[in-house]
Amino acid sequence: METNGTIRIIPRKDKADENGQCPLDLIYQLRSLKSSYRLDKKYRLPKENWDANNQRAIFLDKKAIRKLSMTALEFLMEKEANDINNELTRLKEEVKRIEREFPADKQYSTLDVIKELQNEKPSVQNSNIERSDFLFDFIDQYIKDNSASRVKGSLSVYKSLKSHLQGYQSETRKKVTFSKIDRAFFQSFQNYLFGLTKTDSEGNTSKALNNITIAKQLSTLKTFLTYARQDIEFSDKYRTFKINRKDSKDLEIIALTSAEYTTLLNMNLTMPALSSWERVRDVFCFSCNTGLRYSDLKQLRREHIQGDWIDFSAIKTGHKSRIPLTPDAKKILAKYQNEKRPLPVISNQKSNDHLRKICELAGINTSVEIVRKYGNERRSTFYPKYELISMHCGRKSFATISAERGMKAEVIMKIGGWTDWKSFKRYLNVTDETMMKAVNDTYGPTLSKSKSRLKAV
Numbered sequence: 001m002e003t004n005g006t007i008r009i010i011p012r013k014d015k016a017d018e019n020g021q022c023p024l025d026l027i028y029q030l031r032s033l034k035s036s037y038r039l040d041k042k043y044r045l046p047k048e049n050w051d052a053n054n055q056r057a058i059f060l061d062k063k064a065i066r067k068l069s070m071t072a073l074e075f076l077m078e079k080e081a082n083d084i085n086n087e088l089t090r091l092k093e094e095v096k097r098i099e100r101e102f103p104a105d106k107q108y109s110t111l112d113v114i115k116e117l118q119n120e121k122p123s124v125q126n127s128n129i130e131r132s133d134f135l136f137d138f139i140d141q142y143i144k145d146n147s148a149s150r151v152k153g154s155l156s157v158y159k160s161l162k163s164h165l166q167g168y169q170s171e172t173r174k175k176v177t178f179s180k181i182d183r184a185f186f187q188s189f190q191n192y193l194f195g196l197t198k199t200d201s202e203g204n205t206s207k208a209l210n211n212i213t214i215a216k217q218l219s220t221l222k223t224f225l226t227y228a229r230q231d232i233e234f235s236d237k238y239r240t241f242k243i244n245r246k247d248s249k250d251l252e253i254i255a256l257t258s259a260e261y262t263t264l265l266n267m268n269l270t271m272p273a274l275s276s277w278e279r280v281r282d283v284f285c286f287s288c289n290t291g292l293r294y295s296d297l298k299q300l301r302r303e304h305i306q307g308d309w310i311d312f313s314a315i316k317t318g319h320k321s322r323i324p325l326t327p328d329a330k331k332i333l334a335k336y337q338n339e340k341r342p343l344p345v346i347s348n349q350k351s352n353d354h355l356r357k358i359c360e361l362a363g364i365n366t367s368v369e370i371v372r373k374y375g376n377e378r379r380s381t382f383y384p385k386y387e388l389i390s391m392h393c394g395r396k397s398f399a400t401i402s403a404e405r406g407m408k409a410e411v412i413m414k415i416g417g418w419t420d421w422k423s424f425k426r427y428l429n430v431t432d433e434t435m436m437k438a439v440n441d442t443y444g445p446t447l448s449k450s451k452s453r454l455k456a457v
Helices: 062-067 078-101 110-118 134-146 156-172 183-195 211-228 258-265 272-290 294-299 327-335 348-361 393-404 409-416 432-443
Strands: 006-011 024-030 033-038 197-199 205-207 309-313 320-324 367-374 377-384
Touching: 006 078, 024 078, 024 110, 033 110, 033 134, 078 110, 134 156, 134 211, 156 183, 156 211, 183 211, 211 367, 258 272, 258 393, 272 294, 272 327, 272 348, 272 393, 320 409, 393 409, 393 432
Parallel strands: none
Antiparallel strands: 006 024, 024 033, 197 205, 309 320, 367 377
16 A cells, blocks of 8 residues: 555554553655654554554453553443554545645645645644645655745745744754744844854854844744645734844845946957956946846757847746847847857856956945844955956846946836836936936936946957
8 A cells, every 4th residue: 555655654652641551653755855644543552552664553352461561441442443444444545536636736745745644724733744844844844845946046045944943942042943933032032033143263252144034034933824824724923923024125126337348248258268258248247238147048059139129028927028239239149159158158156256356456446334233243345346247247238338327217127127216226226327318308408427437458
């Protein structure tokens, strides 16, 4: 009698009544997750009447009972043992039937099976067991279930969340379970995150996580709990906890200006020693012209290019996009027309390493202040701009440069695939040049243009 998951029956000795009668739990395990089903209270037995190896109730004869120095009245009659075994056989057959009736394309969970077995939604608050690692296993299952539809790396925040929750459990000695997550838990977990520290090479200790990172961890936990509530019933009192996001509202937007982009595009990188740099520069500039993410640049095929347009579905969102090709974008594509793929994309990490060196060579070194708060402590650090440039800045540069050159916001959003202003504004850096152009267009050319300090190489 094979099932997709595994079934074990466990007499709950810890739940035995005053007569030593133990309730029986059916434990169903699938893909490292476990859920339990409590048999009807009439199917109880003394622990001595259970054969763990064969997973069956057994009848003890008088000889066996005498060896235990107990009376026959305390043990199962032969009929009672048979009744329990018949019920176990029925339940296993039922599990097999439930598995079989799930659609072939549906990846069901242990909770789905137990829910069908009970014919009602299970409640963690009233469930028979919730292992200390059950919530952590559920996070692993969430990551596994979503890995096929999410960009590689986008689920890393859930791995980080799991690590922090395990750290919280270890330090506070408070078991982290679904049933115990409420507003007070969120407050306690937030305090734990604020209290994490790190030590540098010189032995100096400082707070490890800034307020933005902590807010992200808490919002990720809320997202995960919403997902879990589809299968598990537990209190939603945690929803009253308000996450402080004020430090996330004015994040620095690192993007190239139109002048910086032009300097970068016109750099002479044709020397053999710089050939890899030239390819990275071209891929980045293509992103600046199209708003494509690194994941989309990597998956771009010649079939996606239809005349003056790119037609494809974004990897991250799945949204269908139709992007017009600019003159610069067409020149870059023509440059690599004899290669298998339209763009010479290498790994994201190597691309970022090369890109920062290229931007340094181009003189993109304006001082940029990065401000982060760690609890009540404000830390301000200045960086030359080239140190902050990455491949993802190409998408931000597309929004910034397009606005600087006069493209309407709704058109930029349409091309870049932004569906709401809230997400779009995180990519749009309103530069001095954009503000100057707007003022000059409105009031006339009253402001003088600033001189570029960039150098062509």
